[in-house]
Amino acid sequence: MKTLLLWDIDGTLILSGGAGERALVLALEREFGILGTLEDIEVAGRTDPWIARRVLAKFAVPDTPENVSRYLDGYLRALPRELANPHAHTLPGVRELLGALALRKDIAQGLLTGNLRRGAEIKLSHHKLWGHFAFGAFGDDGENRDELGPHALRRACAHHSVEFTAERVFVIGDTPHDITCGKAFGARTIGVATGRYTVEQLRAFSPTAVFPTLADTAAVLAVIDGVPAGARST
Template identity: 60%
Template structure:
C-alpha cells in the first residue's frame, strides 16, 4: 500500500438530486414545526453538524444535544425515500474509478465527507458504492471539515497497517472546502467540477489538479499515480 485516496461524496461520487435538502426540510418541519426551503444556508462542502447548527442559528433554536439528535434522526428517516428520485445518480466515471482502485492491491481508499456516517452509508448504499469503503472520516468526527483529515489518516493506518506519506495521500472533492481540508494535513488534492464550483473557481484555490469530471480514467490515474 503506497497510495491513499480519500473521496468526498456529494458532488464528487454522487448527486442526490436534492434528496439531502428535502430530507432536512422534512426533519425541520416534523420535528420543529418550521417549514422553510433552507435556501439561505450554503450546504456545499460543509459537515452535517455544521449545517444543523446553522439551521438552529437561523431559526433561533437552542443547539442542544437533544435538538441535534431530533433533527438528525428526522433527516436520516426521510433520506431513503428522498433518494428514490430520477435525478439521484452516480457521477460520470466515479463508479469505475472506485471499483478499479479497490481491485489494485497497492491502492487504499476511504471516505472523507461532511456526511454523518449513517447518512453516508444510506447515500452510497443506495447506489451500490458503500461496500467499497472500509473506513473514512465523517461529520460525526467533527463539525469542522478541516478536522476530518487526521481521523481519516488514523483509520487508514489502522486498517492497512501502513502510515501513508502525505504526498501519497489524495483528497478528491468538488468544493474549495475540500482543498483547504487537504492542505490542513499536508495532503494533495484533486478538485473536480461536478458540484457547484466551476473549474476556474476551483483552480483559484490552487489545488494540485483540476478535472471537469471523473469520466477520463486515464487523466485521473495520471494525476494521482
C-alpha cells in the same frame, strides 16, 4: 500499498437530486413543526452538524446538543425515501474509476465527507458504492471539516497496518472546502467540477489537479501516480 485516496461524496461520487436538502427540510417540520427552507445556508462542502446548527439558529431553535441530535436523527429517517427520485445518480466515470482503483494493490480508498457516517452509508448504498470504502472520516467526527483529515488518516493506517505519508494522500472533492480540508493535514488534492463550482473556481484554491469530471480514468490515475503532465498520454 503506498497511496491513500479519500473521497468526498455529494457532487463528487453522486448527485442525490436534492434528497439531502429535502430531508433536512422535512426533519425541520417533523421534529420542530417549522415550515422553512435552507435559503441563505451554505450546504456544499459543509458537515451535517455544521448545517444543522445553522438551520436551527435561522429558525430560532436553540442549537443545543439535544436539538442538533434530534434534528439529524430526523434527517436520517427522511433521507432514504428522498433518495428514491429519478434525478439521483452516480456521476460520470465514477464506477469505472472506482473499479480500476479496486484492482490496484498499491492504493487504498476511504471517505472524507461532511456526511454523518449513517448518512454516507445510506447514500452510497442506494447507488451500490458503499462496499468500496471500509473506513473514513465523517461529520460525526467534528463540525469543522478541516479537522476531519487526521481521523481518516488514523483509520486508514489502522485498517491497513500501513503508515501513509501525507504526500501520498489525495483528497478528492468538488468544493473549495475539500481542497482546504486536504491541505490542512498536508495531503494532495484533486478537484472535480461536477458539483456547484467550476474548474476555474476550484483552480483558484491551488489543488494538485482539477478535472471537469472523473470520466477520463487514465488522466486521473496519471495524477495519482505522479506522472508529469507532459508525459501523460492523451
